[in-house]
Amino acid sequence: MGASLKDVARLAGVSVKTVSNVVNEYQHVSEATRSRVQEAIDQLGYRPNLTARHLRYGRSGIIGLALPELGIPYFAELAEEIIGAAERESWSVLIDQTDGRGDRERLTSSGARSRTIDGLIISPLTLDAEYLAGLRADLPLVLLGEQVGPGTADLVAIDNVTAAREATEHLLGLGRRRVAAIGDQRVSPGGTATLRLQGYREALAAAGVEYDPELVVPAESYHRPDGAAAMRLLLSLADPPDAVLCFNDLLALGALRTLLAAGLRVPADVAIVGVDDIEDGRFSTPTLTTIAPDKTQIAEAAVTMLLERVNGLATPPRSVTARHTLLVRESTHLRGLAQE
């Protein structure tokens, strides 16, 4: 295949060490030697073998990114940011999709446990403890969005309670009093859904609106069809909602579809807020009001913390709270464009 250091050394008539010095741009190589070596490199089309370099260094230069699925825009957008942040530090990213049919199979077949990664950024949204247990014990880990067990690893997340409270306050501020919530999940006790539900309830309580369990609809997953189905359920109530907080934008877009298909007006009849700020919501009709997490900040914090761990940092687990912003768009704004 390709030429090795040894080949270059032979051709240039120098030692392997000298070639290595040139390749790695070390000082103290005479100009004459350097150019002779460079010539040999060009002539042979030599390229360093990173695998060998990694073996020597005891690391691969690759970090893993474990996500439920890239088909969910929020994760795709986040992956984009994380790959960018990692590349800026000269690291590569290997993506592992964890959701869908057969977590276990995939875990085994892809050899995630012993795979060539120096660290892992993982979004545990739908991950069971089993997945984590299957990982190398010494693998540096950063959790995205959600704690798994107490103080397991570094964490970066937005303040979910506050975010949900602000979104709900916004809906209440429009004068709505039948505010529903879509996306409840009881899988993980301290999970995202639980925190968002808490924020929702805090806002209701502060406004003196009674909490009605009937208005809280769970979602098995956070895709558009789940939101659509949940909204159909809410519309079938004797006293249906006039506003909905959806725990992500995909649920909100599904709910929106159900409302429009039922001939209802958004936001005139029902106002909607989502979470994530995916691009879809900026071009739907009506456009979608949402809580926008600072994805760039999340990606950069995750990569920074992970690389610190990879480089040997040994402090107790840390936690970064990323910024979030409520973006008011047409789905809650009566003078919006597409009101008809």
Place this chain on the structure above:
Amino acid sequence: MGASLKDVARLAGVSVKTVSNVVNEYQHVSEATRSRVQEAIDQLGYRPNLTARHLRYGRSGIIGLALPELGIPYFAELAEEIIGAAERESWSVLIDQTDGRGDRERLTSSGARSRTIDGLIISPLTLDAEYLAGLRADLPLVLLGEQVGPGTADLVAIDNVTAAREATEHLLGLGRRRVAAIGDQRVSPGGTATLRLQGYREALAAAGVEYDPELVVPAESYHRPDGAAAMRLLLSLADPPDAVLCFNDLLALGALRTLLAAGLRVPADVAIVGVDDIEDGRFSTPTLTTIAPDKTQIAEAAVTMLLERVNGLATPPRSVTARHTLLVRESTHLRGLAQE
């Protein structure tokens, strides 16, 4: 850090070769030896070092996937399929984003040229020749969607001419005669856009409708804002269109937004067709008629062809034409749900 084969061998009182035999499940290891070795493995928590294995084998077990950006749903969905197909063959996927600000910088900084990959699947939609030139000459390559130069590498794509012709015929079949096209690009002569434009023109010609260059609007990139802007341009014409073929779904969703915001009805006033069948179009209002490429087939063909090359196959470049289907939804179907 972790234990090596040597450590296990020492603890079990056997040679390294024997441990390797056990780990790789070779025949001809006595049951007694096997269990003794297995015990040592468990005790030390030994895991094979893949980097070393890869160095030995002369390959990394990793393939690269170079895409414009994951933020474009079509690419995210395709990446999902490709990662899945690769994992089924026990290969990992490293993603390289090529678009956006500073292709060149990223190419250099990420070391794509010498990176640890055994082969590359690349979607050259927005890639310049420079990127390809920067790659290892001996790197097995599969192109996605679009040829770059004649017979450069294996290719998998749908029949773009036929797909565009069918979509246009569908619009003409609704009785529309002012059929616009959004997404023209003159960057690459034999590129996707050129082929789709050709199919569009063939359909017009076959229906005896005169080709009006005014109705063909270029798009610099294929995002929602490009589609929205192009549609605004079309609406400003003296004789605006009553149907639009968009060269991808994102353009179509952008165009849809412009139409609805302008108070027009879709499809009553203007019918729309896209290409890609991304999930967004299944939940927009109205839902989006589209050409659906068989993404699973594309992913599997690409991975299969690439791995064949990696394994030494040396035939001339091959070409796979993937299936596509026209999915008729509300944006061209008058009796659709959300007509109001």
Place this chain on the structure above:
DNA sequence: CTGAAAGCGCTTACAG
């Protein structure tokens, strides 16, 4: 059925 040794391509003390 098992062992001792070479080598994948690199870097890094250790000499000179």
Place this chain on the structure above:
DNA sequence: CTGAAAGCGCTTACAG
């Protein structure tokens, strides 16, 4: 400023 040698952890002929 440059060389010779060891070693990262693995697999694979080659012996026995």
